[in-house]
Amino acid sequence: MGGVFSNEIGSTKDDVENFLSYLKLAEGGDFNGQYNLGYCYQNGIGTTKDEEKAFQWYMKSAEGGNSDGQLLLGYCYHYGIGTTKDDEKAFQWNLKSAKGGNRNGQFNLGFSYHHGVGIKKDEKKAFQWYLKSAKGGNSNGQFNLGFSYHYGIGTKKDEKKAFQWYLKSVEGGNSNGPFGLGNCYDNGIGTTKDEEKAFQWYLKSAEGRNSDE
Template sequence: YNWLLNNQNNSNSIFLLGYFNYFGIKTSKNIEKAFNLFLNASEKDHISAHYFVGNCYKYGNGTKKNEKLAFEYCEKSANKNFTNGQLDVGYFYKNGIAINKNIKKSLYWYEQAANSGNVIAMHYLGNCYKDGKNGVKKDYNKAFELFEQSAIEGYTSGMTSLGYCYDNGIGTEEDKQKAFELYQKSANLGSISSQFNLGNMYEHGDGITNDIDKAIYWYEKAAKQGDKVAQNKLEKLTKSQ
């Protein structure tokens, strides 16, 4: 940190100093100071700094919230192939934030982010292809591939969605065992949907041995995270025991 303080002669050092202040690494957290450092680095065309400035404007961190500027800075980073920037620009276009809603442009940026390895973009596109929404035609095979890619990269929601594909034979052969394994993996990582789905499999003996105690265990996990349907299931099962 001290070295960075004494070497503010290039955009990378300035950006890192901002990053340390933003997250309180080796110094007290100072969001306003971080924002000014990001802005300084961004003026020197630092790609990550463009994104962080955009993010600060998006949420009003260290500066006044300004969605128009948030879009402009995120777009700068997106045009330089920064995947989180591409993801945000896709989101801005999808929801018409600070810019006219444009599904075609939204799709373009989500695809750019997915092609750069962004798991959130992969998963989002997978859902678009699964449901045939947001500018794409329904394509189960493509949905399966995108979910699989994001799951391989360790994305919890990707594992859940891939499990759902195996569970229901979407874009692949139905395989309850694979569905169970994926649900279990993502449930242990905190996925509410997977916790609920595991409860359901155990309750009905769907592809696995029926086990009400385990069903209760998983419904309880999901209910504790606010899943109302899991809460109802839990109440019914505990009453009948």
């Protein structure tokens, strides 16, 4: 699924102060504070890393209707973070997050329908949720929407729209987008064939992948 997490970070004085502030809010019933507290516990920000506590606070936040809490609770269930792995529960919480307008939840829901994770595979529904996510500005959703138009997955094949959404994903910083654009220019998919532009985008793709390693 699309990731929304940073790596564990060494705590600074500000991190500790923020953690204590979130703890106070969370214990007072603030759903956003509960989400932020869960994030701190998951990533060891301002406190010792504790995935079980992260899961517990995400649960409280999610049950209170916080779409980010619902998203990360789904993430925990999907990867077995602080709880037993359960893709069906992951799907249900991603669904709640998506219906709450969370663009990352919408992408995750599209991915679940696309690949049959925790739910029966349904490419039309996958396309619909990718579209919502993409329009909301999620670069993973934009890339996967381009991919769907490119290959006619869950929708009618449309190479011009594929190219447009690959381009949007690149503008949003998506790491897969440059390869998609390179492929379009290389093969004249939704745009005029241009080997020089293809090479430049393939190069950007390669450089991006090397920097991720």
